[in-house]
Amino acid sequence: MDKVPSFNLDHDKVRAPYVRLCDRIETPHGDLITKFDIRFTQPNVAYLDSAAMHTIEHIVAELSRDYWPGEVVDFSPMGCKTGFYLTLLGEHSTMGVAAKMEAILKRLASWDQPIPGATRRTCGNWQFHDLEKAKAAARAWVEGIGKKGYDPFIA
Numbered sequence: 087m088d089k090v091p092s093f094n095l096d097h098d099k100v101r102a103p104y105v106r107l108c109d110r111i112e113t114p115h116g117d118l119i120t121k122f123d124i125r126f127t128q129p130n131v132a133y134l135d136s137a138a139m140h141t142i143e144h145i146v147a148e149l150s151r152d153y154w155p156g157e158v159v160d161f162s163p164m165g166c167k168t169g170f171y172l173t174l175l176g177e178h179s180t181m182g183v184a185a186k187m188e189a190i191l192k193r194l195a196s197w198d199q200p201i202p203g204a205t206r207r208t209c210g211n212w213q214f215h216d217l218e219k220a221k222a223a224a225r226a227w228v229e230g231i232g233k234k235g236y237d238p239f240i241a
């Protein structure tokens with residue numbers, strides 16, 4: 087078996103969009119870290135736009151702190167461009183994470199403010215953003231989850 091948990095996931099068996107607990111790490115000091123696979127598009131079928139992913143990364147980084155204060159370790163894009171990883175401190179249920187992600191992505195879908203952190207000083211590629219495509223991807227995620235639920239193995 088591979089050491090990386092997601093390398094053991096059969097990407098043909100999942101149905102996007104979905105939320106999946108993909109790792110649970112207990113530190114030597116007894117803290118718990120939980121990592122979730124927040125999938126947007128069907129693996130090996132459809133991909134997110136790169137600039138839209140960058141915008142989603144910025145806005146969710148900002149909004150997620152409202153929903154998990156003091157617990158967000160990271161929200162980062164997958165290199166395959168089909169979703170994101172959300173890493174949190176502590177124990178979190180998949181259903182609870184899915185409900186909060188739905189609230190966050192609903193807010194993103196109607197975002198009408200400047201993209202947080204999208205300045206030359208605060209971002210490594212500050213002009214590389216696409217708010218309209220980010221909003222469309224967030225809307226598609228919310229609609230998809232509304233239709234099929236968050237379970238990756240139920241179409």
Ligand SMILES: [Zn+2]
Nearest residue numbers: 140209210211
């Ligand atoms: Zn950036």
